[in-house]
Amino acid sequence: MKILFRIKRFNPETDERPRFQTYELDAAPEQPVLDCLHEIKWKQDGTLSFRRSCGHAICGSCAMTINRENKLACRTLVKDVGRRVTIEPLRSFPVIRDLVVDMDRFYEKFYAVMSWFVNNSAPPDRERLQSVEDHALIDEAASCILCACCTSACPSFWSDDDYLGPAALLKAYRSIFDTRDQAQLARLTLLDTAKGPWKCRTIFNCNEACPKEIDITNAIGRLKLRLSSL
Numbered sequence: 001m002k003i004l005f006r007i008k009r010f011n012p013e014t015d016e017r018p019r020f021q022t023y024e025l026d027a028a029p030e031q032p033v034l035d036c037l038h039e040i041k042w043k044q045d046g047t048l049s050f051r052r053s054c055g056h057a058i059c060g061s062c063a064m065t066i067n068r069e070n071k072l073a074c075r076t077l078v079k080d081v082g083r084r085v086t087i088e089p090l091r092s093f094p095v096i097r098d099l100v101v102d103m104d105r106f107y108e109k110f111y112a113v114m115s116w117f118v119n120n121s122a123p124p125d126r127e128r129l130q131s132v133e134d135h136a137l138i139d140e141a142a143s144c145i146l147c148a149c150c151t152s153a154c155p156s157f158w159s160d161d162d163y164l165g166p167a168a169l170l171k172a173y174r175s176i177f178d179t180r181d182q183a184q185l186a187r188l189t190l191l192d193t194a195k196g197p198w199k200c201r202t203i204f205n206c207n208e209a210c211p212k213e214i215d216i217t218n219a220i221g222r223l224k225l226r227l228s229s230l
């Protein structure tokens, strides 16, 4: 089927402002949008820039706005986007070029919530074990692929880019609710500011945007409860 792609382009070296460019492509219904972008780049316009790596919804790098919704291009199929597709970079992040956005601030927030494992006791001979029940608390949060679809869809982040945002808060949740970790109090103290979970207005945009269907809003709610009981 013939598909018309409208792609937002911006090259800071040559363009004063972003513009849309259209490309027509013959695509199969089961073809991922990422394959179409590859075909456009390889056969029509080598200057088109976008990120991708795994092609299998694992690395999170192909997140972009497809028909105004944040999606992974590699797991969005042609048959689900219609014959006219509009593709833009993730909103609320500075554009480096075309669909490539600057993720530095996004990653800084993972450092800000101490997104690493802390346990100063002597390591056991094998791994640090956890009960099935304890692991169930963090299993879903651990499946995050850092794609930023959630943070880019969050109105609280749109209005204040100092807000830690759903992805970093989910990471904080994953550490704080890990029964093997010993830095829960330090992390909760870091979160207990106007830039932390209190900024979340429980609007659920993050849940809708997450390609891994993680209940991020619930995790943020549990962080609020934990903070309230300090």
Ligand code: SF4
Residues within 6 Å of the ligand: 153, 154, 155, 156, 157, 165, 166, 199, 200, 201, 202, 203, 204, 205, 206, 207, 216, 217, 220
């Ligand atoms: S639920 Fe909270 S974190 Fe998620 S999009 Fe809404 S305000 Fe942002």
Ligand code: SF4
Residues within 6 Å of the ligand: 060, 143, 144, 145, 146, 147, 148, 149, 150, 151, 166, 167, 170, 209, 210, 211, 212, 213, 214, 216
């Ligand atoms: S929580 Fe979901 S949407 Fe947010 S970064 Fe992780 S995988 Fe992406």
Ligand code: FES
Residues within 6 Å of the ligand: 052, 053, 054, 055, 056, 057, 058, 059, 060, 061, 062, 063, 072, 073, 074, 075
């Ligand atoms: S290319 Fe890795 S998630 Fe899409």
